[in-house]
Amino acid sequence: MRPRSGPTVEHRVLAERMRILRERAGVSLQAAAVALGAHPATVRRIERAETGLDAHQVRVLLECYAVPAAEAEPIMTGLAAANLPGWWHRWRDAMEPWQQEVIGIESSAALVRTWHPALVPELLRTPAYEAALRKALTADPAPGLDRHIELLAERQRRLEERGAALWALLPAAALHTTVGGPVVMAEQRTVLEEAVHRKHLTVQVVPLHFPPHPMTGLPPLHLLRVPVPEIGDRAVLEGPGARADIIGEPTAVTDYRIRLDGACAAAPRPGSPLPEGGGGAGKP
Incomplete structure (x- = not known):
């Protein structure tokens, strides 16, 4: 779902980090989409802050990218604030x-x-x-x-x-x-x-x-x-x-x-x- 009033900077930052983590892991949009059971466009929308950051989807992607727990936890913790309306x-x-x-x-x-x-x-x-x-x-x-x-x-x-x-x-x-x-x-x-x-x-x-x-x-x-x-x-x-x-x-x-x-x-x-x-x- 698209943020109803435009993404906050916190949302943009986490979305951009998801893109960086995917590219760092060498995972393609298609492979990330397969892990989610979704279309590649869904992953792209997440990375562009064009949709809300769903906790389940984010956790699946972090696991797909083999992100260490110490790096993944702050991202998961920040989801609530990132999804708040501006x-x-x-x-x-x-x-x-x-x-x-x-x-x-x-x-x-x-x-x-x-x-x-x-x-x-x-x-x-x-x-x-x-x-x-x-x-x-x-x-x-x-x-x-x-x-x-x-x-x-x-x-x-x-x-x-x-x-x-x-x-x-x-x-x-x-x-x-x-x-x-x-x-x-x-x-x-x-x-x-x-x-x-x-x-x-x-x-x-x-x-x-x-x-x-x-x-x-x-x-x-x-x-x-x-x-x-x-x-x-x-x-x-x-x-x-x-x-x-x-x-x-x-x-x-x-x-x-x-x-x-x-x-x-x-x-x-x-x-x-x-x-x-x-x-x-x-x-x-």
Whole structure:
């Protein structure tokens, strides 16, 4: 069965360890499936954290891979915690399926880097700004709007509570695009201006008169880093129609990181004064 609200990092770690143990033992997917009495796709889904970690199946696989008891026991002990729903489970009705996966990784990330080509990035938005934006962009935004705003506020709170670093890059045009009216925009600008006083937050804004940079023309991008060796960095590239590509292939993630590094290097340094008429920067 597929996790109803996206796998937690604990689930991902154990799933990845199962793959590593199988490959270390030289056992093929087909052979592992035979041991389970299942299809190879079942083993693949277990290793990709696409299904719950069933204790019986995991024990059978560990025996198939000849994993010593001292190594197998911590895995079996960790199953209960790995199968628990993430904190975001209660808001699953307010999320797209891809968002559940992203928030599952974001919830344990030590660093979140984000870029938006036209608007204030999501994790920096005030409730009023986000509500006004959804009303403007969605034909019928009322159903679930309050739940969505609650979820965003909880994500922001947990990110700050954990001391995770958030590094955001946006164009000054985002502060010239009026979302919700002058009062909403003034509040949103204040949040960005106060970023300089927040320990784990970096905000860089590219002034209107600056030349193109490596992120010019790219859609919203998020880079997530979890300080766990089994979980590689992820790049999330948002597309139209409430969808996104979640990229884990290291070469592709590195390419996006290099692009974002270049764009940040070309932008005013963190701590620079707000450009006249909008934009600004904070420091970590």
